[in-house]
Amino acid sequence: MNIGLLGGSFNPCHKGHIHISKNALKQLKLDEIWWVITPLNPLKEKSDLADIKNRILQAKDTQKPDFIKVKLFEKSNEANYSIDLIRSIKAKYHSDRFIWLMGADNLVNFTKWKSYQEIIKEINIAIFPRGDYLEKENILETDYHNYFLESKFVSLLKDKHPPYWTIIKMDKIDISATKIRNKK
Numbered sequence: 001m002n003i004g005l006l007g008g009s010f011n012p013c014h015k016g017h018i019h020i021s022k023n024a025l026k027q028l029k030l031d032e033i034w035w036v037i038t039p040l041n042p043l044k045e046k047s048d049l050a051d052i053k054n055r056i057l058q059a060k061d062t063q064k065p066d067f068i069k070v071k072l073f074e075k076s077n078e079a080n081y082s083i084d085l086i087r088s089i090k091a092k093y094h095s096d097r098f099i100w101l102m103g104a105d106n107l108v109n110f111t112k113w114k115s116y117q118e119i120i121k122e123i124n125i126a127i128f129p130r131g132d133y134l135e136k137e138n139i140l141e142t143d144y145h146n147y148f149l150e151s152k153f154v155s156l157l158k159d160k161h162p163p164y165w166t167i168i169k170m171d172k173i174d175i176s177a178t179k180i181r182n183k184k
Contacts, residue, residue, distance in 0.1 A: 001031040083115040104133035125165040
C-alpha cells in the first residue's frame, strides 16, 4: 500500500487536517492517510497539549473519510522524534511505501528537528501550503532543489527513492489548532 503519514499533535484535529488528507490521497495517488498523533513534541510546550488519550479519541470521533486512520506509535512519556517514528514504521510495515506529509509552516523550523537530514534521506516529503511560509527560504529548496517534483509529476512521488519532495497545489484553509484553542 501507499500511505501518507501526517504527523502532529492534533491538538485538536480539525477540518484543515481532513482537507490536507483528501488532497494528499488524490494528488499523490495514495491508498490511506495515517494521522500519526504524537504525545509530545520536542519543539512545543508540553503545557499547551491536551491529554494524549483525549486527542486520540477526538481524532477518532471526528467525522472523516474511511481512508484516514488514526495511529499512535509512540510512548506517551518520552520525547518523540520524527526520524525514530519514520524508521520504526518503515521497519514494521516494510512492504508498504510511505510519504511524509508536512505543512509549509514546519519548514521554518525543520533544521531544528532531530536528524532532519536523515529524515530527508529516509522518506519522500509532500509539503502543503500554509500562510506565506512557501515564500521563505528552506532547506529543501536550498539543498535539495534537484529532487523537487513539479506539480504535474506529484503522483510519481511514491515511486521515487528519497530524497524527493514536492509541494501539493491546493486551496489554503485559514484554520489552525492554535486558533481553535484560543477561541475557547
